[in-house]
Amino acid sequence: MNDLKFILTSDVKESFKLNIGQGSKIRVLREADLRKLLDVPTAIEIIERTYKEYGLNESHTLSNPPALYGGKGGLNDARYKVKGATLFNENVTGIRLISDLPVGLGFESYHLLLVYDDKSAAPLGLLDETWLHRFRTALTGVVACKYLAKSNSKIVALLGAGEIAKQLFPALEANFNFQEIRVVARRYENAKRFCKIIGERITAEMKALENAKVAVKDADIIITLTLADKPVVGPGLLSSGSFLCSMGETEEVEFEVLSEIDRFIVDEFEYATSLGDISQWIKSGSTTRDKVKKKVNGHIGQIIGGLIPGRQNDTERIFAIIQGMAICDLALANYALRKASEEGVGEIISIFNRV
Incomplete structure (x- = not known):
């Protein structure tokens, strides 16, 4: 993969815009989709590039504060966390929604990631990020x-x-x-x-x-x-x-x-x-x-x-x-969404049926 910003053809760009850039339709990617779209060498290259841009202070902003926590607060209660980031070079913002329930010696976890287009403020994708989070x-x-x-x-x-x-x-x-x-x-x-x-x-x-x-x-x-x-x-x-x-x-x-x-x-x-x-x-x-x-x-x-x-x-x-x-999660997710658009991977759903 020579260009991790994923150069799209004009037809794919139009499809990407029509499918998930108008605010009424969102691409949903589940674990099986993400495993198909991401391989280790490409993911490591994306993470290194994202970290490098972070180091040069030219690529991002994190949510303020970096994380918010919720839940009852008890030892055995469900725990909730929200993290966000914006990637300037890719014009996207991501919001991670994380829930963990202590079970035995581990957790039952549910991770969601919403990706937004910064130019339109419209949601682009909704990802089951549970596996992607572990991978990242x-x-x-x-x-x-x-x-x-x-x-x-x-x-x-x-x-x-x-x-x-x-x-x-x-x-x-x-x-x-x-x-x-x-x-x-x-x-x-x-x-x-x-x-x-x-x-x-x-x-x-x-x-x-x-x-x-x-x-x-x-x-x-x-x-x-x-x-x-x-x-x-x-x-x-x-x-x-x-x-x-x-x-x-x-x-x-x-x-x-x-x-x-x-x-x-x-x-x-x-x-x-x-x-x-x-x-x-x-x-x-x-x-x-x-x-x-x-x-x-x-x-x-x-x-x-x-x-x-x-x-x-x-x-x-x-x-x-x-x-x-969160910037690494978002960079991987944005790559996956763009590749999914080209390959027709995932499910397109309608949420905002506004009159």
């Missing part, structure tokens, strides 16, 4: 590893074996020559099941472990994707040259780890203060917003945009909090 989240982690992990990384410690973790492979292995993938889940049986499934996709040895400390020891890349009720990575565990990528919504990394690393990277600081490690560090009184912000060396967009360096040597310990940004 995993690939943003892959991109972070590409720029911040050692190129000769051999051992991966994966803490968390849920649906997002499954989307890491084989994409992550494509950038490295791994020897071993160590997997830890809340239940050992889940880690073994994950290894069996993913082991059929990749060449590295898959190893299910019960102890996070054992998994992290001497690992080159550590990825945390958990719903842990307490941190899974503490001080004294990171080896020289390791890359730690925290991607969950809870406190996965103890605050004291910050004093042991050489560089600290985020994707979007404001959002990180509302959910995940930084949020919990601030709530617990371990630090303040201003103090932790001073420790941040930059964001992933600045690295991909070439404004600050990525990994500079094989001994740096780098810690990144990569939780995903």
Whole structure:
């Protein structure tokens, strides 16, 4: 794919306009449609391009605040979240509507994404974003590893074996020559099941472990994707040259780890203060917003945009909090909608039957 902005023929442009640009008709894309429209290499290229433009500060604006939360607030109650973004270069705005219900050790999740045309304010598409969100989240982690992990990384410690973790492979292995993938889940049986499934996709040895400390020891890349009720990575565990990528919504990394690393990277600081490690560090009184912000060396967009360096040597310990940004969801969704228009994928529905 040479041009990810998707150059449409005049006939397709007219069809795109008639089908989903007049406000009365919207294209609906479900999971099966999105899996057909998006492949890993194209998605990674879109994410890198979007992050680069974000780093150069020329592409977007996020909703203000970056996220809104709703629900009763109880431990077992449904949780709701709204995130939005605008991509200037593509003249689209997206609103993500997310609901999660705690079920057992995980969540029953429903993710919707509405995409709007900024020139007309008309809705263009409605996407079932549940799978796309997992796909995008995993690939943003892959991109972070590409720029911040050692190129000769051999051992991966994966803490968390849920649906997002499954989307890491084989994409992550494509950038490295791994020897071993160590997997830890809340239940050992889940880690073994994950290894069996993913082991059929990749060449590295898959190893299910019960102890996070054992998994992290001497690992080159550590990825945390958990719903842990307490941190899974503490001080004294990171080896020289390791890359730690925290991607969950809870406190996965103890605050004291910050004093042991050489560089600290985020994707979007404001959002990180509302959910995940930084949020919990601030709530617990371990630090303040201003103090932790001073420790941040930059964001992933600045690295991909070439404004600050990525990994500079094989001994740096780098810690990144990569939780995903709505601009990446929107860029992938807009690409999928345009390709769907060309290929006739999805369902066209009428909502606004105005007189």
